[in-house]
Amino acid sequence: MEINSKVIGILGTAKNTGKTTTFNFLLEWANKENIRVGLTSIGYDGEDIDNITGLPKPRIFIQKGNIIATAEQCLSSTAAELEIIEKTSIITPLGQVVIGSALQEGLVVLAGPNKGKDLKYIIQKIKQQGVQIVLVDGALNRMIPLVHCDALILTTGASRHIDIDLLVEETESILRVYNLPLREGQNIPNQEIRRHQHNMVIFQKNGVIRKLNDYSLISPKTLHNLINNIAEKESEEIYIPGIIQDKILKEMVEKYSALFRGKTILIDNPTFLLVGSQDIRYLKDLLADMISKGINLKTLHSLPVLAVTINPFYPKYHRYGKESYEADWIDAVQLYQKMKSRISLPVINIKGEESKKLVMIIKKFLNIGKKKK
Known part of the structure; x- marks a missing residue:
């Protein structure tokens, strides 16, 4: 029972x-x-x-x-x-x-x-x-x-x-x-996001959904592929269902903050961010830097x-x-x-x-x- x-x-x-x-x-x-x-x-x-x-x-x-x-x-x-x-x-x-x-x-x-x-x-x-x-x-x-x-x-x-x-x-x-904030209350339901758990997905304000071949953000190549597919003014949420390497996230924040400002990076769960970290100590500073540059980071699962x-x-x-x-x-x-x-x-x-x-x-x-x- x-x-x-x-x-x-x-x-x-x-x-x-x-x-x-x-x-x-x-x-x-x-x-x-x-x-x-x-x-x-x-x-x-x-x-x-x-x-x-x-x-x-x-x-x-x-x-x-x-x-x-x-x-x-x-x-x-x-x-x-x-x-x-x-x-x-x-x-x-x-x-x-x-x-x-x-x-x-x-x-x-x-x-x-x-x-x-x-x-x-x-x-x-x-x-x-x-x-x-x-x-x-x-x-x-x-x-x-x-x-x-x-x-x-x-x-x-x-x-x-x-x-x-x-x-x-x-x-x-x-x-x-x-302790990352949980995604809730958005126009696109979480159930819709979860349907794309095998691909990175860019959700645009006009309703267009752009599915990428990559699953994780673990190399300069995957970052540049993401950047090339972002419509600066239209993109609203970017869902990354797999592992995120801290050094790639840092490159994104330091070099491309203007492109990602006002947008939400959505991860499946906090664990995937920890697994991709080479030195966990610096993650809190990286997350603080994201906030200061207007880049949101949220999770589907708490x-x-x-x-x-x-x-x-x-x-x-x-x-x-x-x-x-x-x-x-x-x-x-x-x-x-x-x-x-x-x-x-x-x-x-x-x-x-x-x-x-x-x-x-x-x-x-x-x-x-x-x-x-």
């Missing part, structure tokens, strides 16, 4: 930023509240030992009744006993994705689908089992399928950057992108970030005869204070007292605990 459940993606900026710890915290809380959870991963995660650093890494600890979707080969490494509900037709490098119900608690290894359409299918199948919340394990290097989530929790920390100022600056940029969890831990690299790593930490208080002073979202150290805030945020998002009038 499918109920009105919500899908939350846990987006990690790097390994060891606390993503799995956040995952386990939410699973433990949901179990105490008798909330049935479904979970899967975009690609592979949950290994016992970090395969790069060799340091111990927490794994996903599921509770009885949880619904999981993972690759078949992962079942041999899964301590929890599962009742297989369905073997899907989705194939990963670790085998066929299966959906199972946990008959007991225990550690699991998650390896889910890599493609957006496959994740969408898996989420639908998990929802049919009557879960109230679906958690999706994601990361910056495999984030595009997260568009099928209803909201995100961003996890970041010293493993991404040990320079706190740099880390905060990058987090600001990520949140700025996810993907709100509920909170940012932080982790001061990082694997410190050493060379003692042979390459090795050891656990180390940056200043946790300074990380928390600087992050909190620069972003408007709740900042949470998942192992600290602030973890209670995350519970309240999730409850509010799920409409749990509201009194009926």
Whole structure:
């Protein structure tokens, strides 16, 4: 039975930023509240030992009744006993994705689908089992399928950057992108725009629709093709359904701002802008430059970030005869204070007292605990 459940993606900026710890915290809380959870991963995660650093890494600890979707080969490494509900037709490098119900608690290894359409299918199948919340394990290097989530929790920390100022600056940029204004209230309905999801499209004020062969804005060639097809006074909205590279967007803003002034660049979802960025830190400045030059940037799909969890831990690299790593930490208080002073979202150290805030945020998002009038 499918109920009105919500899908939350846990987006990690790097390994060891606390993503799995956040995952386990939410699973433990949901179990105490008798909330049935479904979970899967975009690609592979949950290994016992970090395969790069060799340091111990927490794994996903599921509770009885949880619904999981993972690759078949992962079942041999899964301590929890599962009742297989369905073997899907989705194939990963670790085998066929299966959906199972946990008959007991225990550690699991998650390896889910890599493609957006496959994740969408898996989420639908998990929802049919009557879960109230679906958690999706994601990361910056495999984030595009997260568009099928209803909201995100961003996890970041010293493993991404040990320079706190740099880390905060990058987090600001990520949140700025996810906070792009949603397109609504225009003459052309969103449904009409979505029909052109495989091509760049220029919508003109006179009703003329110009479809281009390009899908993404990723090279000077694609930019010049777009420029050559724009009618300066007639063009109103430019829909770019694919990835946008930041350096190409920067060239557009710096060299051709007069042509694009007063027009709206419409992207499918914020994720495609992040994926195309070589250095995420500078995106917020680029977006500010667009606004100052009168170029609008909007998104068809919103993907709100509920909170940012932080982790001061990082694997410190050493060379003692042979390459090795050891656990180390940056200043946790300074990380928390600087992050909190620069972003408007709740900042949470998942192992600290602030973890209670995350519970309240999730409850509010799920409409749990509201009194009926």
